[in-house]
Amino acid sequence: MRAREVAVRALLACEKRGAWSDAYLDGLFRRETPDDREAALAYRICAGVLQNREACDWYLRPFLRGKLQPAVRAILRSAVYQLAFMDRIPVSAAVNEAVELSKTLGNPAAARLTNAVLRHLTASPLPALPTGDDAQSLSVRYSHPEEWTAYFLKLLGPDKTRALLELDNRPAPVCFRVNRRKASPEEAIQALERDGVTARPFIMDGFLTAERIGEVTELEAFRSGLVTVQDPAASLPAYAAGPKPGMRVLDACAAPGGKSFLLAELMEDRGGILACDLHGSKLRRIEEGALRLGLGCIRTAEGDASAPPPERALSFDLVLADVPCSGLGVVRKKPEIRYKTREQVSRLPETQLAILEGAAACVKPGGSVVYSTCTLLREENEGVTEAFLARHPEFCREAFTLPAPFGEVSAGERTVWPFEFETDGFYLCRMRKEK
Numbered sequence: 001m002r003a004r005e006v007a008v009r010a011l012l013a014c015e016k017r018g019a020w021s022d023a024y025l026d027g028l029f030r031r032e033t034p035d036d037r038e039a040a041l042a043y044r045i046c047a048g049v050l051q052n053r054e055a056c057d058w059y060l061r062p063f064l065r066g067k068l069q070p071a072v073r074a075i076l077r078s079a080v081y082q083l084a085f086m087d088r089i090p091v092s093a094a095v096n097e098a099v100e101l102s103k104t105l106g107n108p109a110a111a112r113l114t115n116a117v118l119r120h121l122t123a124s125p126l127p128a129l130p131t132g133d134d135a136q137s138l139s140v141r142y143s144h145p146e147e148w149t150a151y152f153l154k155l156l157g158p159d160k161t162r163a164l165l166e167l168d169n170r171p172a173p174v175c176f177r178v179n180r181r182k183a184s185p186e187e188a189i190q191a192l193e194r195d196g197v198t199a200r201p202f203i204m205d206g207f208l209t210a211e212r213i214g215e216v217t218e219l220e221a222f223r224s225g226l227v228t229v230q231d232p233a234a235s236l237p238a239y240a241a242g243p244k245p246g247m248r249v250l251d252a253c254a255a256p257g258g259k260s261f262l263l264a265e266l267m268e269d270r271g272g273i274l275a276c277d278l279h280g281s282k283l284r285r286i287e288e289g290a291l292r293l294g295l296g297c298i299r300t301a302e303g304d305a306s307a308p309p310p311e312r313a314l315s316f317d318l319v320l321a322d323v324p325c326s327g328l329g330v331v332r333k334k335p336e337i338r339y340k341t342r343e344q345v346s347r348l349p350e351t352q353l354a355i356l357e358g359a360a361a362c363v364k365p366g367g368s369v370v371y372s373t374c375t376l377l378r379e380e381n382e383g384v385t386e387a388f389l390a391r392h393p394e395f396c397r398e399a400f401t402l403p404a405p406f407g408e409v410s411a412g413e414r415t416v417w418p419f420e421f422e423t424d425g426f427y428l429c430r431m432r433k434e435k
Contacts, residue, residue, distance in 0.1 A: 003041035004078060004097050008105065010046045011074040014336050021046050021336060048081045049074075050335035051169045054143035055129055056080040063117045071105040072114065079118055084126055091122055133158040142169060144338050148328070151342075155378070163419035164376075168331040168338070174216065176208040176227040177235060177258075179293050181265055183226040191221035203421050204232045204403050225293045230258045233329075233416050233423035237322050237372035238262040240400045240409070240428045245270040247317040252305040252359040255282035257289045259322055264295040273298045274316075276305060306354035312362045318370075321359040323352045325373040325380050329418065329425025345377070352384045360388070360395065366435040368398060372428040381415060381427035389431070398432040 006028065013019035025046065029039055049056060056077040068076075079098035082089040095118045102111040130137035135150040138158075142149075142165035152161040176199065178188045185206055192199045192210070197219065202209035208227070213219070221227050238259045243249055245268045251260045254275035264273055275286050280302035290298045303309070305321065326345040327337045352373070360369045371388075373380055389395055397412025405421060406414075413429035 002097075003038040004045060005101055005104065006038075006042040007045035007049070008071065008074045008078055008101060010042070011049055011078065012070055014050070015070060015074070020334060021050060022334075044086070045078050045081060047335060048085055049077045052081055052085055052143045053077060053339075054140050054145070055084070056143075058129070058140045059084060059121065059126060060117065063120050069106055069110060072102060072110045075101050075105065075114060076117060079114075080121070083118075083122065095119070095122065133162070138162065138165060142166060144168070145341070147342055148338065152376075160417070160419065164417065167418050167422065168335075170332060171211075172332045173202075173209045173211060174213055174229065175202060175231045176210070177230040177232075177262070178206045178208065178227055179225055179265065180206060181269070181294055182224075188221060188226050191224075191226050192219065195219045195221055197221075202232065203405065203423060204235070207232045207235075223292065228258065228261060228289065228293060230262070231424040232421070233426040234258060234374070235262055236402055236406065236414075236416065236426055237320055237370050237428050238266065239402050240372075240430050241318050241320050241368065241370045242400060243267045243271075243318055247271045248315065249273045250312070250316040250319045250359070250362050251275045252308075252319060252321045252355065252362075253277060253323055254286055254300070255279065257286035259320060260286060260298055261289060261293055261295060263320070264290070264297050265293075267297065269295055269297050271297055275300045276303050278302070278304055304358075306351070306358040308358050308362055314362070314364050316362045317364055317367045319359045319363050319367070320370045320372070321356050322372045322374075323355045324348070325352065325375040326377060327374055328376045329374040329416075329427075332418065333424070345380070349379050349384050349387075352380060353387055356384060356388050357391075360392065360431075360433070363433045365433055368430055368432045369395070370428060370430050372426060374424055374426055376415065376417070376425045376427070381429075382413065385413065385429045385431070394434050395431045396434070398430045400430045 010021050010024045013024045014021050025043055059080050060076055075098050079094045082094040098118060099111050099115045102114040129141045135146050135153055139146040139149040144165050152164060178185050189199050197210050197213050199208040199210040216222055216229055243263050243266050247267060249263055251273060254260045255277040260273055260275040275298055277283055283300040286300050326340055326348060331337050356371050363369050371385055399410045399412055401408055416426045418425045
């Protein structure tokens, strides 16, 4: 279980199979028992390459010609990341292990190429990364594809774009939401301390933050339902919905269940919540979470949110549609997301609009639907809700209130940018159906 080989294999799994790097490494380390230092180094190198891939390629570009084998490219990127971004890695260790790894995953010719490139690269100090505020310079400096950098520059301007890209490359803390039905924030902090976790209040009342803590599900505070894992921004759609005890609520795209759980807590576990998901295999996780948190008003059902069964028509006081999206608001947690292309996500608004229309068909007259995503793209956010409202004049945006520090949303829609409060990025829009 050599760290550098594990990291390279994870990078290849991301590139070839679309795997999530953390999930790949977690699964591998559950099957094997690595040295803690080797495991930590593997996570660090893998995440670091994903967060700094454009910069690594920029350093390599003067020394490469032609197409590389994917394994050799991943090995070179991991070596450059160690040389450019890690202070305690000796140059000889990064270079020599990369050469040996090229022999293992490539061939003798690949090893010679790796050795030559890295020897040339380390012959003199590494140059400084570009400092300009144009799309190309920002793309290299913060390692986001140039097409996304240009997109956000046009939308936000240079200052906010820099803030967004920089935050995307910072480590994401673990965020807990306290289950107020079982504990106060102070009691939850004490319980986590007994688990060996130092937690502190974060952004919103009832939310705590901690550094990386290993397997969350092994914590007694989690197992006993005192806390659940949720970013404050991910809770906002439930707060925007404003559920009341006794309501009948539909969570149209519910997995993994965090919003359903908060809806139930806000309803004091009185009323009924139908938590649906297209993938029936995910429903068990929702059921287990509700049991762990002591919530009895949630039931689950498998189904396509864009085509609800006839019996659901006009039957819910409130519907939440937190739809599948490109995920560009959670790049800090899933660095691979930044490498999706605009072409790859271009069909999402069509699917999102279909889900919103299916969800809205379930709303009673006088009821509300909340549409939300964890992306920052206007095409998937305002573009979808504007298209929906143009088709459905019986709906209109409705003002709502979020907990501090977010406050009033008089326009009925809000994009939460990660750099505002160092949370995930989210879009939410509340729309009421006329009686």
